[in-house]
Amino acid sequence: MSDLSQLSSASHPQAASSRLRLLVLSNGHGEDIIAVRILQELLRQSNPPDIFALPIVGEGHAYQQLDIPLIGSVRTMPSGGFVYMDGRQLMRDVRGGLLQLTFTQMKAIRRWVSSQKKLGNKRAILAVGDIVPLLFATFSGAKYAFVGTAKSEYYVRDEVGLLSRKSKAARWENFSGSVYHPWERWLMSRRRCKAVFPRDALTTETLKQWPIPAFNLGNPMMDGLEPTFSSQQFYSHDTQQQEKVRPLVVTLLPGSRPPEAYNNWEKIMIAVSALMATLQEKDSAFYASGTVVFLGAIAPSLDCNILAQNVKSQGWQSNLESPVQLPDSNTLIFKQRNAYLLLTQKAYNDCLHLGDLAIAMAGTATEQFIGLGKPAIAIPGDGPQYNPNFAEAQSRLLGASLILVEQPEKVAKAVHSLFKDPDILQTIAENGIQRMGKPGAAQRIANCLQELLG
Structure with a gap:
């Protein structure tokens, strides 16, 4: 049995009811991978949660390495998740059944939360990605945390100030003082939102202007990149x-x-x-x-x-x-x-x-x-x-x-x-x-x- 399989053996629902049940929502292949990195570390904890997942975009193949069960329907849309690049991609997804899939997934999330509540289990949701999983988590009825992978203040500013932009429409990105719009900040400031993990320090400090529980803990995208060689192997002597x-x-x-x-x-x-x-x-x-x-x-x-x-x-x-x-x-x-x-x-x-x-x-x-x-x-x-x-x-x-x-x-x-x-x-x-x-x-x-x- 692999190390990952051993880790994931604790994630099946036969565990004691005192354990937390955690449902992970992610909307894209990259988001799935980031979620799995966090879950690997959660499963190494002394009292790991029972973990379930629902990939909102794609089929969630990354979750298979941890043998995490999926709670609802999954499907790959024609756009592959890049609807924000081109309005035509969104229309292709709508014709491909996006609205029906979204409705089905929302019902699956609420059904999962309801079933855990009836069993008396502690339950929570981890949303990874953008406003879509965050929105699902907010209206699930459970407490939740959010890993924001899609947005960064660096898109509109740096440590000195706002970036110069050619397009007047670009002002829309920061019209309310943050790259995260008021409705997104509202979702992150609800009482049931226990933690928000932005992708960098600049975004974290910006979000702290509002009653948002933002934590600057880094970007999981930089984890798991260790090389097979050491610097000593590359430069054994006389480095210069x-x-x-x-x-x-x-x-x-x-x-x-x-x-x-x-x-x-x-x-x-x-x-x-x-x-x-x-x-x-x-x-x-x-x-x-x-x-x-x-x-x-x-x-x-x-x-x-x-x-x-x-x-x-x-x-x-x-x-x-x-x-x-x-x-x-x-x-x-x-x-x-x-x-x-x-x-x-x-x-x-x-x-x-x-x-x-x-x-x-x-x-x-x-x-x-x-x-x-x-x-x-x-x-x-x-x-x-x-x-x-x-x-x-x-x-x-x-x-x-x-x-x-x-x-x-x-x-x-x-x-x-x-x-x-x-x-x-x-x-x-x-x-x-x-x-x-x-x-x-x-x-x-x-x-x-x-x-x-x-």
Whole structure:
């Protein structure tokens, strides 16, 4: 039995009635993963709750690793959850049965709360995501807590003040003094709302202006990213000399949703080719070793063979060795002149930690890379997720750490500008950690939930 299975064995409803029954609501694949990280820590507590779940968007596959039972109907909508990007996506979901599904899920939540009440069990709800699970939790009749993953004050302001925006409509985002609108704050300030966990300190401090029980405990998105190697392994001795001769490592993040990710990959490969052309220049200030390694962090949902075909079409040849070793025996390795390109679906964390910078067209992966204190260069795609609107919003969220370029050919110029200025790299390192938080948030949130709800 795996460690996760052992942990989850306590989550079935045969436990004593004195235990808390916790229902988790989440609305998206990323939100499911964040919820599961918190639940893993809850299940490690001395008196863990009995846990149930209802993924509002998608089918909640992440909950399967903890063997957590689902209490109601689940379905993947045509938009995949990206309705806020495009009104047309919302209409597709409505035609696909969104309203009926929402009504059914709300009934399932109230039925679950009612059944636990009849049995005399302690009951609570953990909502993870945006206003949708928060709304469901508020009208469930049970006490609840909220992990706000979708909004941050960094979308509209930084520590200095409000961000300059071109669109007059953008003022709507902050019309009431917070990125969280009055109706959302009302939901978070109800008596049955016991805790709100915003994603960063700036948002927490803003919400504390109102009677909202906000706690600054960090962002679970930065948990579980430990690499397989140690810094001592990477730099065994004479660190300064090894830094000079080691290859430049560029992490490639195309996203995880097909077919969009395949289109993103084509743009990324154009950027790679343009960057390689400029790296041949002898006056490059950061290319001392003469070698560059591109690490493609490929989601399991994608077909590596499709990506490999595109790589080969750009003139790369299959190769057996690389200056960078990954803990994935199925890694595909390609070589072109003094450059190597690796495709892996099992070494995501190592790809994040090894990269000096990233060429990114992803949501969560880009934020995690920047949270490690590193710069990323983003190319807006054609959507439905990583489109120009999403990329522009992400650049506000991540500040100086994310550099937007309009065309893939412009990535090379952005890379050269970055490495000519050591001060900006230091600023980026500090900025990423400040905006994304330090690891350990899931455990801190779990401890707080156990104290306030259990």
